[in-house]
Amino acid sequence: MMQEAVQLIAAFLGSLGFAVLFNIRGEKLAFASLGALMSWGIYLITAHFTDNAYLCGFVASVMLTLYAEIMARIHKTPVTVFLVSAAIPLIPGAALYRSMNCLMQRNWDGFASNSAYTLLFAASMSAGITFTTIVFRMIWKWAYSQRRM
Amino acid sequence: MKREEAEQYLYCAMSIGEQLLISGAEVGRVEDTIRRICMAYGAERVDVFSITSSIVTTMYGGEFETYTQTRRVGAMANDLHKLDELNRLSRRICAERPEPVEIKSELDKICGGPRYSFGVQLLIYALVSGSFSVFFGGDWKDMAASAVIGVLLKFLEAFIKRSSVNPMITALLCSSAGGLLANLVVLSGLGNHADLISIGNIMLFIPGLAFTNSLRDMFSGDTITGLIRFMESVLLAVVIALGFTFANFLF
Numbered sequence: 001m002m003q004e005a006v007q008l009i010a011a012f013l014g015s016l017g018f019a020v021l022f023n024i025r026g027e028k029l030a031f032a033s034l035g036a037l038m039s040w041g042i043y044l045i046t047a048h049f050t051d052n053a054y055l056c057g058f059v060a061s062v063m064l065t066l067y068a069e070i071m072a073r074i075h076k077t078p079v080t081v082f083l084v085s086a087a088i089p090l091i092p093g094a095a096l097y098r099s100m101n102c103l104m105q106r107n108w109d110g111f112a113s114n115s116a117y118t119l120l121f122a123a124s125m126s127a128g129i130t131f132t133t134i135v136f137r138m139i140w141k142w143a144y145s146q147r148r149m
Numbered sequence: 150m151k152r153e154e155a156e157q158y159l160y161c162a163m164s165i166g167e168q169l170l171i172s173g174a175e176v177g178r179v180e181d182t183i184r185r186i187c188m189a190y191g192a193e194r195v196d197v198f199s200i201t202s203s204i205v206t207t208m209y210g211g212e213f214e215t216y217t218q219t220r221r222v223g224a225m226a227n228d229l230h231k232l233d234e235l236n237r238l239s240r241r242i243c244a245e246r247p248e249p250v251e252i253k254s255e256l257d258k259i260c261g262g263p264r265y266s267f268g269v270q271l272l273i274y275a276l277v278s279g280s281f282s283v284f285f286g287g288d289w290k291d292m293a294a295s296a297v298i299g300v301l302l303k304f305l306e307a308f309i310k311r312s313s314v315n316p317m318i319t320a321l322l323c324s325s326a327g328g329l330l331a332n333l334v335v336l337s338g339l340g341n342h343a344d345l346i347s348i349g350n351i352m353l354f355i356p357g358l359a360f361t362n363s364l365r366d367m368f369s370g371d372t373i374t375g376l377i378r379f380m381e382s383v384l385l386a387v388v389i390a391l392g393f394t395f396a397n398f399l400f
Contacts, residue, residue, distance in 0.1 A: 007284055014280035014352065017273045020265055022173075022358065023230040077233045080173065080365075084229070084358045093355055094285045094348045100390035101344065104398045122360075129361065130368045 004044050011040040011089040019085040028081060031071055035086030039064035043090065053117075054124040060090055061128030069136045083129070092121045155192075155213040157249040159206060162186040164256055165242075166197075166204050167220050169235050172228040173358050175365050176200065176374045182239045189243040200374045201225075201381075224316070227358050234259045267307070274299040274353060282349030287342060294340035295349035298330045302350060320354055320385055324392025327351075331393075332400045343400075347393045354389045356382040 015036030019029050043060040050056065068082035075081075095118040102110035166183045170176070180197040183206055187195040192208040199205070207217040238255055241247075247255075265273070278299030279292045287295065302323050309319045331346040340346050359382040367375030 010280040010284035014277050014284060017277035017280065018357070020269070020273045021227075021277070023228045023264055025230045025263070028233075076237075078174065078178065078229075078236055080175070080358070080362065081229045081233060084361050087361055088352070088357055089284065091352070091355060091357055091360075093281070093352045096355075096386060096390045097344065097348050097351050097393060100387070101394040101397055104391075104394045126364045130364055133365065134368065 007044070008037060008040055012037040015085045015088045018088045022081075022085060024081060024085065028075060028077065031075070032082050032085040035064055035067050035071070035082055036089050038067060039086050040089045054120055057090060057121050058124040058128045061087065061125045062132045064090075065129045065132035066136065069133070079133075087125070087129070090121075090125055092118045095121065152213040152216070154249075155208070155210065155216050158190045159187065159208060159216060159218050161249050161252040161256070163204060163206060163218050163220050165235055165239055165252075166199065166206075167222055168256070168260060169232060170199065170201070170204070170222050171224075171226055172231040172235065173225065173362065174232055174235075175362055175369065176371045177366065177369045178236075179204065182236075185243050186239060189246055201377050225359070228264070231259060231262055234262060271300050271303050274303040277353055278349040280349070281352040282345055285345055285348045287345035287349065291340050291342055291345045291349070294331070294334045295346045298327055298334070298346065298350055299353060301330065302327050302353065317385065317388055320389050321392045324351070324354060324389045325395050328393040328396030329399075332396045336400070343397065351389060351393055354385075356385050359385075 012033055016029065016033040019032040024032055039060045042063045043056045046056040046059045047053070064086045065083060068079050068086060071082045072079040095114050099111055099114035099118055102108075102114055162183045165186065166179045169179050169182060176199045179199045183197045183199075183204070184195045187206070187208045192210045194209040195206065196208075197204070197206045202222050204220040204222065205217070206219075207215060209215050238252075238259060242252060275296035279296035282295035283289075283292050305326055306319065306323050309322055327350045328343075328347055331340070331343045331350070334340040334346065335343040359378050363375050363378035363382060365375075366372075366378060
């Protein structure tokens with residue numbers, strides 16, 4: 001439990017830093033880093049119910065894209081602003097590092113398993129992001145056309 | 150619209166598109182923005198094609214017949230505040246149709262907009278490295294070491310960027326230095342895990358924005374741009390990870 005709390009704080013602070021590096025300003029800074037806190041929170045909650053890390057990554061990125069799309073509509077700003085910094089904690093940086101480290105030490109088994117994890121995790125994240133973007137846009141367009149009629 | 154006017158309006162539209170692309174917009178947004186602006190000023194048909202490094206626009210209309218401009222777009226500089234402001238400006242242009250002089254002065258204002266100072270960025274590099282070092286399981290010693298190395302890497306990056314070499318080389322040099330420093334810190338007993346220290350630093354350089362944009366590009370129909378960005382970001386990520394692990398090979 002302690003470890004999860006530390007991770008959540010670290011995810012929040014790290015993404016806050018990233019939001020600053022992307023030159024996000026004002027209250028959007030807070031909403032962008034809250035998105036990261038939420039996405040990692042959802043990852044941890046999903047991890048309680050399943051051992052499949054890819055599924056956790058998928059669910060977390062679905063939720064964070066939903067959050068980013070809604071926030072972008074509220075603040076009338078491009079979705080990228082909220083999406084990018086909220087996705088930061090999910091990026092498999094550690095696995096990427098480990099796979100290259102194994103490559104350097106000619107540890108082929110470690111290289112294979114770590115790079116497969118990196119690729120698959122990135123793929124499940126992208127699946128979550130694109131799936132939500134497409135569905136959200138379809139629903140939004142439909143709602144818009146209903147309102148006009 | 151006379152030919153001279155068309156020239157000026159298209160020039161403004163292209164400048165906005167160029168700045169959007171530089172600050173980190175998807176190409177779909179760039180194309181859409183240029184098209185909307187030209188249509189707002191009375192073009193009958195507008196064809197825009199953009200990839201990450203170039204924009205081509207042709208507009209057709211009554212008095213000026215056909216008119217084309219192209220732009221070569223240079224280095225990327227992620228700036229989501231600028232992206233936001235440009236988006237707001239283009240909405241306003243479509244609604245109010247201001248004169249080119251006014252558009253230019255607004256654009257200059259946006260391009261000279263606020264950025265966080267170097268001092269703040271140093272702090273942020275420390276914050277990001279420290280946070281992610283802990284995030285992936287480092288202890289407080291690793292966090293401190295990672296934060297200090299983050300600050301040093303920011304200095305190094307700023308120094309290398311002044312001589313404007315390509316981003317791949319910058320990333321390779323910075324990450325090798327980062328890996329080396331992490332190993333030295335562990336050897337001297339100031340940190341406990343070289344890998345967790347480096348993992349904190351690695352997050353600074355991983356091209357997250359380019360990667361998410363590449364996905365958004367690909368799935369909104371701009372496959373070419375998506376693939377270019379995807380390849381660039383994957384290549385960069387691999388180069389960075391190799392740079393950081395290269396030092397482990399030496400020790």
